[in-house]
Amino acid sequence: MRTLVLDIETAALPWLDLDPIQRATITKGAEGGAAYRAKKDLRSLSPYAAKVIVVSLLDPDTGNGRLLFESEKPMESDSADGLFDLFGGTEAAILAETWASLAKCDRVVTFNGRGFDGPFLSVRSAIHGLKPTRNLVGNRYNLREHVDLYEVLTFQGAMQARPSLHVACVSFGIPSPKVGDVSGAHVGEAFRQGRIAEILEYGRRDVEATAALFRRLESTLLPLFFL
Numbered sequence: 130m131r132t133l134v135l136d137i138e139t140a141a142l143p144w145l146d147l148d149p150i151q152r153a154t155i156t157k158g159a160e161g162g163a164a165y166r167a168k169k170d171l172r173s174l175s176p177y178a179a180k181v182i183v184v185s186l187l188d189p190d191t192g193n194g195r196l197l198f199e200s201e202k203p204m205e206s207d208s209a210d211g212l213f214d215l216f217g218g219t220e221a222a223i224l225a226e227t228w229a230s231l232a233k234c235d236r237v238v239t240f241n242g243r244g245f246d247g248p249f250l251s252v253r254s255a256i257h258g259l260k261p262t263r264n265l266v267g268n269r270y271n272l273r274e275h276v277d278l279y280e281v282l283t284f285q286g287a288m289q290a291r292p293s294l295h296v297a298c299v300s301f302g303i304p305s306p307k308v309g310d311v312s313g314a315h316v317g318e319a320f321r322q323g324r325i326a327e328i329l330e331y332g333r334r335d336v337e338a339t340a341a342l343f344r345r346l347e348s349t350l351l352p353l354f355f356l
Contacts (some may be wrong), residue, residue: 131221132190133225133234134343136335137246138183140273140320141173151178176252180220182320184227184250185332187237189340195230195250196329197223213333221257224250238343240294241279243269272354278342281350294338303341306334313332 142326144152155172159165172178180199193212200217207214216226227250231237239246247265248249254261269285278283282292292300319328 130235131233132188132236132343133231133248134185134187134189134194134238134336134340135231135242136185136239136332136339137181138316138332139173139176139179139187139249140182140317141170141179141198143170147178149173154178170317176249176256181224181250182220182316183325183328183332184223185232185329185336186227187333187336187340189343194333194336195226196332197226198325198329199223200325201274208333209270215329220253224254224257224259228254228259228262236274236276237263237265238276238339239265240297240339240342241277243277243280244273247275264288265301271352272351274355276343276351277341278346281346281354294335294342297342301342301345303338303345306331306338308334 147155155178156165156285158166158177159168182199186196186197187195194207194214195214197216197218199220202217203222204217205215218226234349243266246354251261251265263274267275269280271282278297279292280286282288282297283290293307295305298305316331319325
């Protein structure tokens with residue numbers, strides 16, 4: 130069974146490029162400049178007000194992966210250690226490459242992919258006229274084709290505790306990807322500053338940590354969902 134670990138990074142679309150009504154909806158209820166800016170920044174979580182800038186894929190069995198990123202000019206190369214292929218192109222191009230890669234695997238592993246990565250990828254793809262090759266937001270209780278580790282750790286919503294990837298990694302003794310100058314909260318700013326190499330490194334840390342967490346859960350908690 131071929132498995133791919135998936136993670137995406139997103140960045141907000143330019144504020145003035147959004148429809149005026151959409152801008153008003155996003156900032157509705159904000160009291161004061163700080164609250165207004167905070168609501169504006171949260172648009173990076175919406176596929177209607179943000180875009181995919183990096184997709185990280187990793188085969189946990191081989192340690193090889195792909196880092197796909199938005200680039201003005203098409204480009205392909207390898208990471209310094211040769212373990213990851215780098216692919217740069219338009220958002221539509223990296224989305225098409227992502228679905229092509231996912232179509233070749235039997236199982237996708239994510240952390241909160243059912244609640245975020247899957248729907249975000251699917252909506253952005255539809256906006257570009259692309260058809261997703263698989264449904265990452267299917268039956269919540271079927272983990273055979275999409276193993277969302279967030280769903281495993283929360284027992285598909287039954288548990289009140291909601292761990293972040295950082296908390297899950299620390300709890301299981303796995304180095305957290307949320308270290309360094311760039312983490313999820315800083316991706317948008319780093320993208321605006323053109324620091325794509327740092328975002329790619331963060332994306333790689335994310336999928337490597339998710340893969341390590343998957344290995345810890347594969348023989349412990351995950352079998353409970355197939356009884």
